[in-house]
């Protein structure tokens with residue numbers, strides 16, 4: 001009876017779609033900063049997803065491998081660093097540590113992390129291994145090696161249904177290897193398959209569904225994006241199909257590079273890519289999109305915004321309308337005012353937010369469909385070379401620090417999640433964070449049913 005009611009409640013609830021992913025936007029995590037988990041791996045445990053990736057706050061070289069958690073794949077809580085820079089060695093200054101991935105060994109009860117370990121010139125080409133007792137706790141770094149003596153750059157891990165672990169690793173000019181790991185996952189036991197060069201593939205991501213393996217990856221074009229590809233097989237060791245594209249050709253995988261493919265349930269598979277900004281890696285964003293899988297065929301379409309909708313049985317929600325409120329339609333205080341803004345809707349935006357006088361704009365009478373956690377999208381402009389912040393208050397909730405990555409002369413998007421109330425009575429106050437200037441606010445978008 002109780003279970004039935006809970007299920008009916010979940011099915012009847014139209015509210016879950018209010019939590020959306022907006023690919024390519026600034027994604028502010030619980031610490032008020034743009035999510036720093038580039039080249040990430042994911043692991044799920046008791047309904048909680050952990051995102052483990054590179055902290056690029058200070059640029060290219062290794063700072064931290066960060067861990068974030070979420071139960072809905074939209075709201076990400078910063079938990080901490082699994083590994084941090086040391087005085088010397090593999091994790092020392094000016095080192096490359098990329099694409100961390102984790103699998104869990106049920107027998108040793110250890111989380112095993114692999115990452116690409118390299119010198120600043122990418123001349124070492126190794127994998128490093130670390131283990132942890134809890135998924136998002138501190139990890140113990142064991143060391144690095146070249147798998148079977150081969151160079152290894154982009155890589156990923158895969159755990160098969162029988163518990164066997166695999167390392168998929170890019171080795172130019174030989175090709176892309178699939179290596180089987182030893183039972184404790186600490187070393188390589190044998191080579192399972194080699195996709196030979198030419199046409200080598202990097203940024204690998206491997207997934208299995210209904211007995212079929214799907215391997216994704218990109219071509220080699222440095223930080224620039226290209227049309228990523230996939231191959232399928234019933235066996236890891238043979239029978240792989242020719243590589244083929246899954247996103248529209250020429251879209252360069254919607255300007256992203258594969259980092260992970262998450263098979264969530266019967267109805268849901270998600271592509272997770274990095275949209276690298278090579279000149280300022282911390283501003284790289286995340287392009288996550290639904291994958292449409294039909295047998296051995298995979299396709300991916302673009303959505304400006306969409307909802308993973310994890311609590312519902314109906315799968316991803318890709319068609320969501322939104323209500324738009326113009327920044328300049330708000331009421332100004334303390335020096336904030338309308339400014340003309342090329343590329344903004346209506347040619348103007350709310351400007352002079354924050355700064356020494358702490359200018360602010362208040363948007364009121366905002367309509368929301370439901371009293372649930374809701375993703376708010378800001379269309380903004382930030383002409384600085386660094387991130388700007390705003391201190392944003394929704395109704396009576398505590399103010400939230402929201403990040404707005406540099407946007408050059410363009411209008412870009414930044415999202416934040418909050419609790420609204422059903423009806424027209426919502427108020428948003430946007431002010432500066434400390435004494436810094438906030439972004440120019442073109443418009444605010446709220447999902448509507």
Ligand SMILES: *[C@@H]1O[C@H](CO)[C@@H](O)[C@H](O)[C@H]1NC(C)=O
Nearest residue numbers: 105106107108163164183184
């Ligand atoms: C974990 O490690 C143990 C001990 O080395 C091994 O026997 C086992 O096969 C490994 N894999 C899993 C999935 O437990």
Ligand SMILES: *[C@@H]1O[C@H](CO)[C@@H](O)[C@H](O)[C@H]1NC(C)=O
Nearest residue numbers: 142143145148186187188189
């Ligand atoms: C990994 O395996 C290789 C080849 O068997 C061996 O030489 C090496 O010592 C092993 N490394 C560790 C850390 O066990």
Ligand SMILES: *[C@@H]1O[C@H](CO)[C@@H](O)[C@H](O)[C@H]1NC(C)=O
Nearest residue numbers: 022304305321322323377445
């Ligand atoms: C809101 O709706 C408009 C009009 O359909 C659309 O162009 C825009 O992309 C939507 N907002 C987001 C965040 O997707």
Ligand SMILES: *[C@@H]1O[C@H](CO)[C@@H](O)[C@H](O)[C@H]1NC(C)=O
Nearest residue numbers: 391392393399432433434435
């Ligand atoms: C953020 O806004 C709240 C509410 O106006 C204010 O109390 C707080 O001091 C502000 N914080 C910062 C860092 O500006």
Ligand SMILES: CC(=O)N[C@H]1CO[C@H](CO)[C@@H](O)[C@@H]1O
Nearest residue numbers: 147148149150174177191194
């Ligand atoms: C040094 C070296 O070449 N190591 C291995 C690289 O991978 C191939 C298989 O693809 C092995 O045969 C080599 O021993």
